[in-house]
Structure formats: C-alpha cells, structure tokens
Amino acid sequence: MSAANTAESADFRGPLDITRAATVVLDAESTVIGWSPAAAELLGYEPAEALGRPLSAFLSVHPVGGTPPAAAAEASGVSEASGVSGAPASTGIGPPSLVGNEIHVAHARDGRELLVATATCPLPGGAADRGPGAPDRILVAAEVGELRHWESRLALLQGLATQSPVGLAIYDTDLRLTWCNTAYEREIGQPLAAFRGMRADELYGGGSFVTPGYPQTLDGVMHQVLDTGEPVLDLNFRAQQPSDPGRDHLWSCAYYRLEDAHGHVFGVCEDAFDVTDRYRVQERLALLVEAGRRIGTVLDVATTAEEIAEVAVPDFAATVRVDVTRAAMTGETAAVGSAADMSLLRVADRSEPGAATPDPGLPDPGLPTPGRPDPGGPDAGLPDDPGRPGPAAPDPALPDPDRPDAEGPDPGLPGTDRPDPGGPDPGLPDDPGRPGPGVPGPGLLDSGGPETGPPGPGVADPGPLDSADAETGPRGVSGSANSIGEDRHPYPPVVYPPGSPQHRSLSSGGLVLDEGTLVVPLRAGGGILGLVTFDRCAGPDASGRPPAPDRATTFDNGEVALADELAARAAVCIDNARRYTRERTASLALQRQLLPHHLPPQSAVRTAYRYLPADDVTGVGGDWFDVIPLSGTRVGLVVGDVVGHGLQAAATMGRLRTSVRAFAQLDMAPDELLTRLDDLVGQPAEEPPDAYGGAVETYDVTTGATCLYAVYDPVSRRCVMARAGHLPPAVVDPDGTVSFPDLPAGPPLGLGGLPFESMEFELPVGSLLALFTDGLVEARDHDISHGLDTLGRVLADRSASLEELCDRAVSELVPGGTSADDTALLLVRTRELDAERVAHWELSAEAVSVGRARELATGQLEAWGLEELVFATQLVVSELVTNAVRYAGGPLGLRLIRDRTLVCEVADTGHTSPHLRHSAEDDEGGRGLFIVAQLVQRWGTRYTPTGKTIWTEQALPPADGG
Numbered sequence: 001m002s003a004a005n006t007a008e009s010a011d012f013r014g015p016l017d018i019t020r021a022a023t024v025v026l027d028a029e030s031t032v033i034g035w036s037p038a039a040a041e042l043l044g045y046e047p048a049e050a051l052g053r054p055l056s057a058f059l060s061v062h063p064v065g066g067t068p069p070a071a072a073a074e075a076s077g078v079s080e081a082s083g084v085s086g087a088p089a090s091t092g093i094g095p096p097s098l099v100g101n102e103i104h105v106a107h108a109r110d111g112r113e114l115l116v117a118t119a120t121c122p123l124p125g126g127a128a129d130r131g132p133g134a135p136d137r138i139l140v141a142a143e144v145g146e147l148r149h150w151e152s153r154l155a156l157l158q159g160l161a162t163q164s165p166v167g168l169a170i171y172d173t174d175l176r177l178t179w180c181n182t183a184y185e186r187e188i189g190q191p192l193a194a195f196r197g198m199r200a201d202e203l204y205g206g207g208s209f210v211t212p213g214y215p216q217t218l219d220g221v222m223h224q225v226l227d228t229g230e231p232v233l234d235l236n237f238r239a240q241q242p243s244d245p246g247r248d249h250l251w252s253c254a255y256y257r258l259e260d261a262h263g264h265v266f267g268v269c270e271d272a273f274d275v276t277d278r279y280r281v282q283e284r285l286a287l288l289v290e291a292g293r294r295i296g297t298v299l300d301v302a303t304t305a306e307e308i309a310e311v312a313v314p315d316f317a318a319t320v321r322v323d324v325t326r327a328a329m330t331g332e333t334a335a336v337g338s339a340a341d342m343s344l345l346r347v348a349d350r351s352e353p354g355a356a357t358p359d360p361g362l363p364d365p366g367l368p369t370p371g372r373p374d375p376g377g378p379d380a381g382l383p384d385d386p387g388r389p390g391p392a393a394p395d396p397a398l399p400d401p402d403r404p405d406a407e408g409p410d411p412g413l414p415g416t417d418r419p420d421p422g423g424p425d426p427g428l429p430d431d432p433g434r435p436g437p438g439v440p441g442p443g444l445l446d447s448g449g450p451e452t453g454p455p456g457p458g459v460a461d462p463g464p465l466d467s468a469d470a471e472t473g474p475r476g477v478s479g480s481a482n483s484i485g486e487d488r489h490p491y492p493p494v495v496y497p498p499g500s501p502q503h504r505s506l507s508s509g510g511l512v513l514d515e516g517t518l519v520v521p522l523r524a525g526g527g528i529l530g531l532v533t534f535d536r537c538a539g540p541d542a543s544g545r546p547p548a549p550d551r552a553t554t555f556d557n558g559e560v561a562l563a564d565e566l567a568a569r570a571a572v573c574i575d576n577a578r579r580y581t582r583e584r585t586a587s588l589a590l591q592r593q594l595l596p597h598h599l600p601p602q603s604a605v606r607t608a609y610r611y612l613p614a615d616d617v618t619g620v621g622g623d624w625f626d627v628i629p630l631s632g633t634r635v636g637l638v639v640g641d642v643v644g645h646g647l648q649a650a651a652t653m654g655r656l657r658t659s660v661r662a663f664a665q666l667d668m669a670p671d672e673l674l675t676r677l678d679d680l681v682g683q684p685a686e687e688p689p690d691a692y693g694g695a696v697e698t699y700d701v702t703t704g705a706t707c708l709y710a711v712y713d714p715v716s717r718r719c720v721m722a723r724a725g726h727l728p729p730a731v732v733d734p735d736g737t738v739s740f741p742d743l744p745a746g747p748p749l750g751l752g753g754l755p756f757e758s759m760e761f762e763l764p765v766g767s768l769l770a771l772f773t774d775g776l777v778e779a780r781d782h783d784i785s786h787g788l789d790t791l792g793r794v795l796a797d798r799s800a801s802l803e804e805l806c807d808r809a810v811s812e813l814v815p816g817g818t819s820a821d822d823t824a825l826l827l828v829r830t831r832e833l834d835a836e837r838v839a840h841w842e843l844s845a846e847a848v849s850v851g852r853a854r855e856l857a858t859g860q861l862e863a864w865g866l867e868e869l870v871f872a873t874q875l876v877v878s879e880l881v882t883n884a885v886r887y888a889g890g891p892l893g894l895r896l897i898r899d900r901t902l903v904c905e906v907a908d909t910g911h912t913s914p915h916l917r918h919s920a921e922d923d924e925g926g927r928g929l930f931i932v933a934q935l936v937q938r939w940g941t942r943y944t945p946t947g948k949t950i951w952t953e954q955a956l957p958p959a960d961g962g
Helices: 003-009 037-043 070-076 144-162 182-188 218-228 276-294 301-312 501-508 557-594 647-665 670-682 784-795 802-813 848-864 867-887 928-935
Strands: 022-026 032-035 102-107 113-122 137-143 167-171 177-180 232-241 244-259 265-274 319-325 344-351 512-514 517-524 527-535 605-612 623-629 635-641 706-713 718-724 730-732 759-762 768-772 823-830 838-843 892-898 901-908 938-944 947-955
Touching: 022 037, 037 102, 037 113, 037 137, 113 144, 137 144, 167 182, 177 182, 182 265, 218 232, 218 244, 218 265, 244 276, 276 301, 276 557, 301 319, 301 344, 301 527, 301 557, 344 527, 501 512, 501 517, 501 527, 517 557, 527 557, 557 647, 605 623, 605 802, 623 647, 623 823, 635 647, 635 768, 635 823, 647 670, 647 706, 670 706, 670 718, 706 768, 730 784, 768 784, 784 802, 802 823, 838 848, 848 867, 848 892, 848 901, 867 892, 867 901, 867 928, 867 947
Parallel strands: none
Antiparallel strands: 022 032, 022 137, 102 113, 113 137, 167 177, 167 265, 232 244, 244 265, 319 344, 319 527, 512 517, 517 527, 605 823, 623 635, 635 706, 706 718, 718 759, 730 768, 768 823, 838 892, 892 901, 901 947, 938 947
16 A cells, blocks of 8 residues: 555545535525535536536435335445344434434436435524525535444544553653553553653653663653654563552553654654563463473482572572482482371572571571570570571571481481492482592592502491592592581481471472462372472561562462472473482492402502493493402402493493403413303303293393403412403513513404413513503594503603502593593502512322421421411311322422411322312211311312312411411
8 A cells, every 4th residue: 555545544534524525505495506526526416417406306305214225235335234224214224323314315417326324514594584595504425335434443543542452642742641542541540631741751760671772761762763753663661550569560562653744743652562461471481491491401319409499599489499308319219108208308499699488387496496406505606507508598497407316417318427338328329520439530430459558447448439548539639528528418308397388288299389488299100209399588588678579479370380380390300310310329339249349459469440431421331350369379360341331231241250250269271261251151142031922132242342361470470361352461561661462362252263372471570560441542533552652651650659650541541531432441560479478398299298298387387477377287288288199199299378368289290179078977088178178268279280289278367467
C-alpha cells in the first residue's frame, strides 16, 4: 500500500459527514433545490437533472421495512449475514449500530437500486414561514456498506482507548503526557486528569531500558524517535509500576512519531505491554537450561551437589543447602525407609553475601540446648569451624563439634583424620582435586619402596596403591590425604528435628513449602538420595537489613514446579554419580587387590615403582609389576602388559599376576615359567552358556599379553631373565653406563609357535635394573627409540635416589600425567649378600656325612649367635642329608644363609622331589619330613641343572631380628 493510500484510508470522517456524504437540500414540499457533487457521484444524476424534482424520484418515500432487493444489497456490499436487511421495522433496520438512521432504497440513473442510510437536519425557522423553493432541511446519504465500515474503524479506536490491555500514551514534543488510554490509567493507578502534563521519567522514576543498543532512559528513547522519525519496537523497560510498588515489572515498548496532515510533528506515541509474567517464565526456562548445562558435569556426588547450589543462588534462592544420604555418597543403593533410617550429610551449603537463613522450628542458637555447651561458658566466642561448608549462619541441623558425644568423623568418607587406605573398604572416591588413597596422581601409583624403609611400629600400613612414605605424595609433592588443616569431616552429618520442613519432607517423600522455605527431596529409583532446601530470606539478614523490596520472599506455583524440576534433574545426575562411585570403588578395590599393597623390603634388591593407568578416571589398567621373594634370598622381578585397559584388562592382569606368583613359588626358571604361562593363556576359555542356552561371546584380552620375568640371586650376583614379547629391561652399571640387553624375544603370550629362551649374566653390586611397559617410552609424538634414549639419560644419574629417578622418568616421558596406554615402571638396585652371612660345605654321599653336617651347622649357628635354633636346625639337617644319602647321589651340598630368616639348603644330584605324607601308626618311617615341616616356617624344592635343592626357612629369634 502506498503512502497516499495509507493517508486516505486513515480518513476518519464519517460517511454521513456533510463534507463527504451525498448532500441534498430540500424545501418544505421535499423538492430538491440543492444537489452536491457527492450526490451526483452516488446516483449518477447531474444537478441540472435533479433540481426541481421531488425527492421521491430518487429515494423511496418510506424507509425500507422488508428485505431489500438482492441487487440493491449486492451493490451496497452488505451481506445477509451482516444483519443490514431483513430486520422488522419495529426493531430498526440493519445492524444495531445503524439504528437512528433511516434506510432507504435509492434509484440510480443507470437503473441500479442502492441501499443507503440517510440523516436529515432541519434548518432554523419553521416550515410555515418558507415558501416553495426556500431551503427547509438538508438530507445526507451514504451507502450502508460504507457506513458500516466506518463504524467498525470507530469501534477499533474506542477499543484501543477503553478496552485494550496495551498501554497507549501520547507525549508532546516536550515529552509531557497529553493523552492515555484506560490500560495506562490502570498502570498509574489514577485518572488521566491527575497526571496529565507530567513527564515519563516522573511517572516511572528509577526505571531503565535493558535492551542493549538504545538509551537507557525514557527521555533518551523518545528524543531519538522525535529526532530521527524512525520507530522502535520491542524495547524492554524495567521499573516499578506506580500502582504496584515494591515489585519490578518489565514492559515491551514501541515508540513512533506523530505528525499532522501537513507533516508537522506534534508528539510521540508510546505502546507498552506488561510482559513481566512472560519474562519470569523465560527466566525460569533459562535457569533450567543453565542447570542442564552446569549440573552433572562430572560424575561426582559432591561436585554435583555444589553445582545445584551454584545454579540456584542468588537467582532463585538466597540460600541453598544440599543434604545427601551417606549411602549415596558411598555409592550404595538409594535409601528407602523412614526418615530415622536415613543418615544425611551436608554436602553443599551456599548463600548470597549477607544472607542468614537458619532452619525454622529449631531452637534459638543463643539459648543453651541439652547436649550442647552453654554459649556463655568457656567455649563461647570460639570461631566457626573453617572446614564447615557454607556461611557462618547457625544451622541447628548440624551437630555441635564441641559436644563430647557428637558424632565423629566417619572413617568411610573422604577427608577424615583416620584414613584406612589399606582396608578392604576404601570408602568414598577420592576428591578429584587432590590425590587420595588408592589414586595418587592423577592415577599415579607411587611407591615408598624398601629404599625409604618399611613402616615403623604404629604406622598404618599403606594401601595397595599408596606410598609407604605417607608424607610424600606423587612426584615428590608433599601433602597428606587431607591437606586442608586438621579440620573435621568435610561433610558433617545433619539431623533435622521433628516438625521441621526437612523432616516432614523425609517422612512424606514429597516437597514441603513453608513460607520462604522450600524443601524438595532428591528421588531416584524409588528411593531418596537426599534433600535440597531452597530458602529465601524472609526476615532481616545477618546485619539486620530487611530484604530488598523487589525480592520475592515466597515461592509461587511456577517456582515450586521449577524447583521440583531442578531437583529431579539433579537427582538423575547424583544417581549417575552414585552408580559411577560404586563402580569406581569396586574397580579401585579390585586394583588394590591385584597390584602390590607395597613392596616388602628385600635383602637382594631395593625397589621403587610408578604406575599410571590410561584410564585416569577409574584408576584401573592392564599393566602390572611384582617383586616376588624366592627361596635362597633370591627375588623374582616381573612386569607385564595386557592388551587394552579398563576393568576387563585389570581382571585379566590379576589372573596373569596370580599365575606368575604361583609358578614362581615352584622355583621355575624364567623360560619354563613363561612356557607354562603361555600354555595357560593359550587354552580356550570355556564360558558357561547364558540363560537362554546360547554361547556367551567374550573378547579375550589375555591373548597377546606380554611379560618379562627375571630372577636375581644376591649370593652369586647372577640374574636370569626371559621375555614374552616384552621390551627388554634397561641395565645401568655402577659407572652410569646404560644398556638394553639383547634378550631373546619370545612371542606374546597365547600365540605359541616359538620357545622361550633365558639369558643369564652377572650384575655388579649397585647395578640398576629398569623394568617398564611400552606406555612409558612410546607415545603419539615420538617413537620407542626416542623414549628409550630419554629413559637411559634419566637413569644414568647415579646421584639420584630411586624415587627421584622414578619421578624424573615419569615427568619427562609422560609430562601430562596420563598417556594413551597404561604405564608401569619398576626400578631395582641390586645388592650382594655379605660372605659372612653365607656358609657352604660339600659333603660326600655317605652315612657319616649326616653327623658331619650336624657339627658344621651347629658350629656356624653358634658363631652367628643363634644357639636357640641349634636343636631344630640339627633335626632339619639330619633329615635332609639322610634323605639325600639314601635316595639321591653325591656330591652333596649344605648351605646356611643368615638373612631375615635362617635358610638351610641341602643339594644333591637327584631329580625326585620328596613329598609330605601322614604315616600310619604302625609305619616305621615316613615321619621325618613331617617333623621338619612342623619345625620350619616353610620349605620346598628347587631344581637345578645338576639336580635339586631342598630348602627350609626358620624365623630368627626376636632378640636378633636379622
């Protein structure tokens, strides 16, 4: 539509207005004496043709009382449904808006009949005083359809002024109010006459536009519209409504300039619609979107609870407290039962600055309470515990830390002062922000090793993944499991008294609204995981100030629904975190059982180790290492790598490690041990059918595993090792020379096809062995050769301790703390057993050798000051030498080793192993070996290329602890 058409359509003169209607001047005898151009246009008669003729020649004499001709109705543009025709004459013709005007049928010159509305205006003076031809009255006529159209536009203006919910106001060029509609009057709360002439900023003081890119004041926006002539649309204006003080409202405003017919500016019009409710709904929706983005970012119960509080404060509540059941924190099933059966922990407590919202219904914290110390007593005035989360506002649901009978820290939860990392129940998962029991690192397995010495008396035995040195964390970082002071439990237990909103919510299992406090349970899986308390500061804050006037102190129905939705989403995240905690706890417990708790001190070697699983979240991997004490003070060293990582790889690693330890206790040579292990892995796994009788398809991660096994003898300083597809170890001589022995490479376990070969070599005292997996030396950004060179450079430093070498190797080869593959590193520094602690004799295979052996053993024990062991050792030597003389050939060897135990060995050339048996009452023999087994701690047989060796171990007397 063009501008001209728009201006013409905006002509609000009525169709019966004399300036535009068909006008006829009549005399007293209804003769036409005046004929306007509009009449000529309507009926087609020129003035010369109409003047002097009676009015009845153009209009029906009487008003139309029946149905007008169809042609007339169609020409008038009035439908039957409009009600213009067909109405009884007694009730008026046409629609109600036309009542008061007469409806006539007009006869056009072209023969058409038009339905017109007429109005008559008599002229001053009486008809008797006028003669023929004198003006008596004026008649105006217009088509009924045009009149109906005009009246609908008039109704529109009337509706905007009186019925529209949109506030309309007109301001002059001085920005003073000149007119407003009824909706605007309702917003102001006064009639127009009371505030006409006031400026907009006076009516809405303190308000401002929040839409960016525009002036913030009403004057600024209106001046911009007046100056530019460009209308603006949908500007959001925030202010307090004069008729509703104390509550902020938001309006969507539009402004456009007003001009007269000549283009002169005379003001600006404002359209304002209150969108406060819609805006609050959008705010709630935005809060839900923000909650979906920020809640549940990590699979940790405590972090998720903190995220709930962070999202809700201060936009939704002044204080948010999140209490989670102890079962949910430890990963157990959601609590189902009465409130008394649910032990809650305060996990998150967040308040906006200055807010103090104690739980209603609790005793005044200023009054003495049974079981609590008197506030005026000697303990009064003590500062709040720094470890307690949340503000310093009193929370009577929390037990007083000064109560003698207050519940102490729970050893099953993180951050207690009584950790038990080595116990079977590891408790809660470690805080992701600090290393804890079982997961040093991130995921870094640290070792104290014998180099730092075993734990002293009274020191708790470290857990399977912890260092023996409790003061030294991973990579030399000092810190204990709870490094934030000596505070009490970070998640204190809470107990709500009966009648409190929280207790009522626990009892009913539903949400409870109590004035400005809203308690919503965290429900998942048919059980309750905890409570979320949303509190709005209805009273004065901690400083005595009342709440802000625009701050809601209660929750409406929409906000209750929003809180319920927030709690439902949070409950799902907490339940996922609880399930993850349970799985992670099980994984860590499995890892603790599969890997060494700590490496016991050995006379043969000193050790240190590091372990970094690729899955740093669960801390479970498929690499493993072990240090196995063997007979004759020898030690077995093993490192292995299972394909893949995660829980399945860890379980496979546990099976292989157990098998290696079992084979090692049989004193097998390294090549024989790997052969037995390869046969075991190569056997097809026989899985039972599933519940439907079908076979269970499983991926066997055992096949393809690699392993390196070495045995070191501190007496001879000889080391024998073999490998199954594993990388060779690094050997560092005492002078710092690094080498990687060309150890025969056997195939990975389970593949078969090639035999395993051993290599034996002598190691100088103080040599360093480094056993590792490929995850340490291989990475995406460099190949294995580069990693081996770096490892050799690090290990060449002879001035560093084993722990320092471990830290340097990990920091340089795995700088980020994690790698694409599991990583294990075992460092071993060799020792030599002093000659004065070993005694060896050769004997002939004769009966007299038995007595000679007893004499030699007795003399050596007396020289060592072990007279208490003489009797038992004589019986052991007599039995073993006698059996060797009787059942095997010579020469015989007798060796005594004084180490942490007394080792007695008898070697012969036979290849048959004695067996322990229970003799019958009438048997004359067969009791010797049984007696020996009762006198010693353990005994066994070790095969050698020239025969076998029977060995026993006896505990040393307490006064001589070795």
